[in-house]
Amino acid sequence: MPNIGIDIGSENTKVAVVDSSAILALATVATGFDQVASADTAVDLALKKAKLNRQSIKSVKSTGAGRKAIANIVAREINEVASAAAGAIFFSPSARTIIDAGAEEARAVSLDSGGKVKDFAVNEKCAAGAGSFTESMAKALQTTLHEFSLLSLQSTRKIAMNAQCVVFAESEVVSLIHSGASRADISRAVHDAIADRISAVARRVGLAQDIVLIGGMGRNVGFVDALKRALNMDVLVPPDPEYTSAIGAAVIG
Numbered sequence: 001m002p003n004i005g006i007d008i009g010s011e012n013t014k015v016a017v018v019d020s021s022a023i024l025a026l027a028t029v030a031t032g033f034d035q036v037a038s039a040d041t042a043v044d045l046a047l048k049k050a051k052l053n054r055q056s057i058k059s060v061k062s063t064g065a066g067r068k069a070i071a072n073i074v075a076r077e078i079n080e081v082a083s084a085a086a087g088a089i090f091f092s093p094s095a096r097t098i099i100d101a102g103a104e105e106a107r108a109v110s111l112d113s114g115g116k117v118k119d120f121a122v123n124e125k126c127a128a129g130a131g132s133f134t135e136s137m138a139k140a141l142q143t144t145l146h147e148f149s150l151l152s153l154q155s156t157r158k159i160a161m162n163a164q165c166v167v168f169a170e171s172e173v174v175s176l177i178h179s180g181a182s183r184a185d186i187s188r189a190v191h192d193a194i195a196d197r198i199s200a201v202a203r204r205v206g207l208a209q210d211i212v213l214i215g216g217m218g219r220n221v222g223f224v225d226a227l228k229r230a231l232n233m234d235v236l237v238p239p240d241p242e243y244t245s246a247i248g249a250a251v252i253g
Contacts, residue, residue, distance in 0.1 A: 001058035005249030006039050008066030011103040014243050015042040017050045018250035025050035026243050035069040059253040063245050078249045081120045087248025088212040089115045091238035096208035101217035103131040108202040121204040131217050137190045140173045152222030155188035195226035212236045214244035
């Protein structure tokens with residue numbers, strides 16, 4: 001029987017329906033204020049895609065920042081480290097380092113040869129180390145997030161960005177614009193700054209290949225490129241990286 005994994009993030013709630021080694025359906029909705037309602041809506045959407053009903057589900061597990069908010073409707077809560085590890089191993093059994101970069105925080109997880117968690121570290125001090133930072137910077141440059149990520153790949157000059165806070169970084173971006181810096185170079189500076197902070201977190205747990213990047217930032221090609229340069233190592237990105245933790249929770253189920 002299939003299992004359901006629910007990953008309740010600060011911005012989006014992701015649901016995965018998994019049966020053995022097969023992903024039957026994925027669905028996401030904005031988390032919003034009512035996390036229980038968001039989880040119910042996402043589950044219903046995923047079940048509709050999978051052409052299943054709730055009675056056909058073996059277990060439901062939750063993970064993510066809001067996992068405790070729906071404790072009354074799930075069989076078990078899975079911490080973010082465990083779900084990230086299980087999801088990464090699902091896609092890449094050779095994974096030894098996991099970098100999970102989402103909207104509000106980033107974490108790194110070190111795995112042993114058997115796929116068990118050895119160590120982990122979390123960057124929670126500032127959104128400048130996560131996806132919401134890129135969204136704010138894209139708005140500052142009056143572009144979409146997708147266009148902003150692509151701009152980074154067109155950069156011809158490296159610019160340092162020193163601000164550690166979204167508010168101060170926006171002021172720094174305005175200063176760079178007035179100084180004549182191109183949008184592409186500013187985009188690269190933003191992605192390099194995020195990659196530097198997240199790579200520092202990863203080094204705290206020790207880098208070992210294969211390195212797997214999960215979370216919403218895995219869809220940002222500018223960040224993936226910057227992270228590879230910051231680590232000086234290759235990085236694997238699974239399909240639908242933002243669903244990896246939801247898939248991991250379902251796999252554990």
